[in-house]
Amino acid sequence: MAIRNRTEVTEFVLLGLSSWPEMQPVIFGIVLTMYLVAVMGNALLVTAALSDPKLQTHMYFLLSQLSFIDIFLTTITVSQMLVHMLSGKRTISFKCCMVQLFFFMAVGSMEGHLLAAMAYDRYVAICDPLRYSAIISRHLCLCRILTSWVVVRLNSLLYSVLVTHLTFYGNQGTHFFCDITLLLKFSCTRPVVNEMLIFTEDVAVVVSPFIFILGSYASIGVAVAHMHSVAVLRKTLSTCSSHILVVLLRYGSGICDHQVTVFYTVVTLMLNPLTYSLRNQEVKGTLQRVFRNFCISGNFQPDSQDISKPNGYKSV
Numbered sequence: 001m002a003i004r005n006r007t008e009v010t011e012f013v014l015l016g017l018s019s020w021p022e023m024q025p026v027i028f029g030i031v032l033t034m035y036l037v038a039v040m041g042n043a044l045l046v047t048a049a050l051s052d053p054k055l056q057t058h059m060y061f062l063l064s065q066l067s068f069i070d071i072f073l074t075t076i077t078v079s080q081m082l083v084h085m086l087s088g089k090r091t092i093s094f095k096c097c098m099v100q101l102f103f104f105m106a107v108g109s110m111e112g113h114l115l116a117a118m119a120y121d122r123y124v125a126i127c128d129p130l131r132y133s134a135i136i137s138r139h140l141c142l143c144r145i146l147t148s149w150v151v152v153r154l155n156s157l158l159y160s161v162l163v164t165h166l167t168f169y170g171n172q173g174t175h176f177f178c179d180i181t182l183l184l185k186f187s188c189t190r191p192v193v194n195e196m197l198i199f200t201e202d203v204a205v206v207v208s209p210f211i212f213i214l215g216s217y218a219s220i221g222v223a224v225a226h227m228h229s230v231a232v233l234r235k236t237l238s239t240c241s242s243h244i245l246v247v248l249l250r251y252g253s254g255i256c257d258h259q260v261t262v263f264y265t266v267v268t269l270m271l272n273p274l275t276y277s278l279r280n281q282e283v284k285g286t287l288q289r290v291f292r293n294f295c296i297s298g299n300f301q302p303d304s305q306d307i308s309k310p311n312g313y314k315s316v
Contacts, residue, residue, distance in 0.1 A: 009186075011091045013172040016081060028085045034266045035078045041273035042067035048286040055286060058136050059121050063276060065145060066114045070269040073107045076100060077265045081176040097178040098160050104177065106149075106156035109205050113148035115247055116209035117141070119216040122240050127223045155205045162197065177265075210251055217244070242276050249275075 017027055049055050049064035080100070084090050092100070124135050159180060169188035217240070224236050249268045276283060 009094060009168040009171045011093050011171060012097050012178065012186075013090050014081075014084065014092060014176055014178075015090060015172065015174045016084060016176045024085055028082065031078060031085075031266060032082055034270050035074060035082065038074050038266060038270035038273075039071055041270065042070045045273045045276065045283070046071075048283060052286040052289075055283070058138065058141050059118065059125075061138070061141055062114055062118050062121065066111065066118070067273060069107055069111050069114060070272055073104070073111065074265055074269045076104050076107060077177040084176075092178065097183075098164060101163065101178045101180060101183070102156045102160040105159055105180065106152045109152040109155065110148060111250065112206060112209035113152065114145070115243070115250065116212045116216075117144050117148075118243055119213040119247075122243060123216040123220055126220050126236055126239065152205060159197065210247075213247055245275050246272055 016024075045067040046064045049060040049067075077100075080092070121136055124132050128135065163180070163183055166183070166187040168183075168186040170186050173182050173185065175182045220236065220240065224233055249271060
């Protein structure tokens with residue numbers, strides 16, 4: 001009877017990162033700056049990877065998809081937080097919350113699948129370089145991406161549908177976007193099905209890419225150890241270091257609680273393009289040409305010569 005008499009929750013109140021009014025301008029300025037850097041940095045990587053013929057390889061194609069995902073992911077969460085801080089209105093409707101939950105879970109899970117695909121690309125490039133072109137193809141990359149999109153969207157849809165059937169006793173929390181853990185805390189009924197789904201689906205959709213990444217790098221480590229060559233070890237570290245760092249940032253920040261989730265949704269996504277571009281001469285050269293030609297003529301015309309082919313060791 002108590003549940004029946006409860007007022008139906010039609011909106012949620014997201015208090016953000018801090019409830020102190022004097023801190024809002026400082027937080028707004030910092031988050032806005034990081035958001036703009038993340039969007040512009042990833043947009044430049046997408047432009048470079050898709051426009052420069054020297055970057056028309058499978059690894060850079062996956063990198064462009066990762067950058068696109070990062071733009072979408074940070075926009076889903078951070079843009080709303082900035083609007084709330086600027087307007088002073090901290091509410092979000094129930095329907096908008098469910099939409100945000102769906103896209104956040106789908107896009108966030110997709111990032112892990114792309115990192116796993118990139119790890120497999122590095123594994124083939126290092127452990128079987130002579131058959132790289134035969135194993136890694138554009139068709140394989142597209143099929144893998146499309147399959148991953150279907151899996152993560154079905155998983156996110158299932159989450160969202162189950163959440164809509166919960167009964168909520170509260171609607172106010174210290175967070176800046178609609179996260180599944182926050183919504184489960186609002187539920188006045190024990191969401192056993194949802195909790196079981198989180199455990200099983202997280203293993204299948206979220207944890208499995210990380211396990212695949214660990215397996216890929218374990219195989220790379222074993223192969224390099226059998227070669228007994230310091231030069232090969234250095235070349236392998238140069239090839240994989242950027243990707244390893246991005247994986248550590250992604251999964252290391254993903255285990256944090258909601259009070260520091262902003263590190264994953266803003267800082268990590270801002271650092272990803274810097275991580276790949278600062279250690280890669282080809283990307284840096286392309287970005288410099290993009291910026292220089294844009295400033296001069298407003299039009300980027302990539303070089304038509306020296307088109308690189310995927311040939312195993314490629315430092316990305």
